[in-house]
Amino acid sequence: MKLSALLLLLRMRIKWHPAQEALAGAGIAVGVALAFAVLVANGSISRSTGQVVDALAGRASLQVVARDSRGFDRGLVEKFRAVDGVRAAAPMLEQRAVLHGPTGSASVLIASIDPALGRISTGLPAWASGGLLLVRGLVLPQPVAAKIGTEQPGSAVAADVRGRRTQLTLAATLGHDTLGPLSDASVAVMPVAELEAITGLNGRVTRILVATASGQRANVARKLRRIAGPGLRIAPARDELTLLGKALEPSNQVTGFFAAMSAVLGFLLAFNAMLLTMPERRRTVALLRVIAACPRGEIVRLVIFEALVLGAAASLVGLLIGLALCATVLHASTDYLSPAFTLGSGTIVTWGPVLLASAGGLVACLLASVPPIFDVFSGRPADGISAAHGRAAYAVCTA
Numbered sequence: 001m002k003l004s005a006l007l008l009l010l011r012m013r014i015k016w017h018p019a020q021e022a023l024a025g026a027g028i029a030v031g032v033a034l035a036f037a038v039l040v041a042n043g044s045i046s047r048s049t050g051q052v053v054d055a056l057a058g059r060a061s062l063q064v065v066a067r068d069s070r071g072f073d074r075g076l077v078e079k080f081r082a083v084d085g086v087r088a089a090a091p092m093l094e095q096r097a098v099l100h101g102p103t104g105s106a107s108v109l110i111a112s113i114d115p116a117l118g119r120i121s122t123g124l125p126a127w128a129s130g131g132l133l134l135v136r137g138l139v140l141p142q143p144v145a146a147k148i149g150t151e152q153p154g155s156a157v158a159a160d161v162r163g164r165r166t167q168l169t170l171a172a173t174l175g176h177d178t179l180g181p182l183s184d185a186s187v188a189v190m191p192v193a194e195l196e197a198i199t200g201l202n203g204r205v206t207r208i209l210v211a212t213a214s215g216q217r218a219n220v221a222r223k224l225r226r227i228a229g230p231g232l233r234i235a236p237a238r239d240e241l242t243l244l245g246k247a248l249e250p251s252n253q254v255t256g257f258f259a260a261m262s263a264v265l266g267f268l269l270a271f272n273a274m275l276l277t278m279p280e281r282r283r284t285v286a287l288l289r290v291i292a293a294c295p296r297g298e299i300v301r302l303v304i305f306e307a308l309v310l311g312a313a314a315s316l317v318g319l320l321i322g323l324a325l326c327a328t329v330l331h332a333s334t335d336y337l338s339p340a341f342t343l344g345s346g347t348i349v350t351w352g353p354v355l356l357a358s359a360g361g362l363v364a365c366l367l368a369s370v371p372p373i374f375d376v377f378s379g380r381p382a383d384g385i386s387a388a389h390g391r392a393a394y395a396v397c398t399a
Contacts, residue, residue: 010306013284020277025314027276028361031269032318036357037325038258040349044326046248047348050241051181057237058122060090060209061217064224065233069095069162071204072232080208083223085216090116091205093195099140099188100158101148108144109185110161112192120211137171139189141182145173159198166198209237271364278371281306285372296376303372311365315358322357323349 014021057063064080066072074091081089093112098105138157145151155170168190176183196202212220224234236242285303288294327347 010309013280013306017277017280020280021310024277025310025317027269027272028311028314028364029318029321031265031267031364032315032357032361033321033325034265034269035267035360036319036322036353039353039356040322040347041326042256043350043353044348046241046244047350048181048184049244051348052185053238053240054122055181056121057209058120059088059211060120060237061212062210062221062224063235063237063239064208064210064228065235065239066206067231067233069206071201071206074203074205076227077205077208079227080210080224083220083227085213085220085223086210087213088116088119088211090114090120090209092117092207092209093192093199093201093204094206095161095195095199095201097159097161097188099144099148100160101145101150101155103149104147106144106147107186108140108188110138110159110188110190110195112195113189114192117209120209135171135189136191136194137169139172139174140170141179141185141187142173142175143184144186144188145170162199164198168198267360267364271368275368278368281369281372285376299376300373303369303376304366307365307369308362311362312358314365315361318361319354319357323347 064076071093077089077091080086091114095110096107097110098107138159140150142151148157150157150170151173153170153172157168157170159166159168174183196204210220210224221234228234281303285299288299288302
């Protein structure tokens with residue numbers, strides 16, 4: 001049976017039974033959307049945060065981290081840079097703060113920028129880090145500025161930092177073209193002098209990103225520990241992702257179970273929706289077999305073709321609906337983690353959920369098409385076959 005004939009018979013089915021086909025497609029789309037949305041929402045926190053950490057850490061393999069928000073003496077930076085095997089060391093002063101604007105509030109990490117960060121970070125271009133050094137005031141990613149309702153440079157922003165409220169001036173808002181993945185993070189940037197002034201942490205830093213020579217990471221880590229002493233923590237540059245994974249483990253277990261149940265529920269919904277069209281599909285198979293005398297192989301090919309077309313079209317609609325759901329209704333809240341982690345807020349879609357949800361829709365369609373295929377080899381004609389339908393089937397089969 002030619003492709004044109006397969007398409008003709010499919011078009012005739014949709015024309016004769018639009019409600020049944022629409023219900024079957026809707027059931028498959030809902031099932032795919034539910035499974036896809038839960039799978040994407042479940043993994044977006046860790047994936048988007050991973051992009052932020054990778055962009056910031058860049059070429060760094062180690063970091064020196066203070067054990068509390070008071071930081072440590074900035075004078076240690078030069079000692080770390082003098083260690084054999086250290087290619088670059090970028091100090092940062094970071095403080096958690098809550099920003100208040102006309103329409104809302106946002107919990108952010110306010111950080112200072114050092115010239116050395118441009119040589120380490122892969123998500124912040126060297127020209128951007130150099131330009132930020134010249135800025136006076138607060139720099140925000142556009143999503144954070146939109147959340148608090150302050151996007152106009154020169155606007156006043158109230159900041160609660162270390163138990164005190166300070167009035168800051170918004171210097172600029174930057175988007176993805178400048179900050180890359182960092183534009184999705186809940187962060188803010190200030191000159192180190194201004195950040196020291198509002199926090200009272202003069203000459204202090206809270207983190208140093210360290211880029212080491214190839215093969216020197218372990219050796220450099222030992223030397224840094226001897227210099228740092230027990231008051232500082234020497235950790236991998238991406239250690240925050242490990243800690244975030246542990247913090248998310250209970251939530252991932254719950255949402256993982258919900259994702260599995262949603263996938264099963266979606267599969268059953270798609271399968272049952274497909275079964276709505278089974279009586280008419282079985283009558284069509286009987287028509288082709290008895291009246292049109294089509295070969296069994298051609299009929300099986302037709303049944304599989306119709307199932308694949310319906311499953312693919314409904315799965316595509318379901319993926320679009322699921323994407324809208326995971327970005328709105330099922331978007332995971334990260335507010336409870338923001339005081340401890342620099343989180344990304346983007347919705348990250350990978351091929352895994354796409355393929356898994358689509359495969360579920362296609363498999364449901366194919367499994368629901370098994371009864372008509374059984375009829376092909378059973379030898380039992382169907383009842384209630386009209387002459388008009390018989391002529392149509394004959395015309396398609398012989399096309």
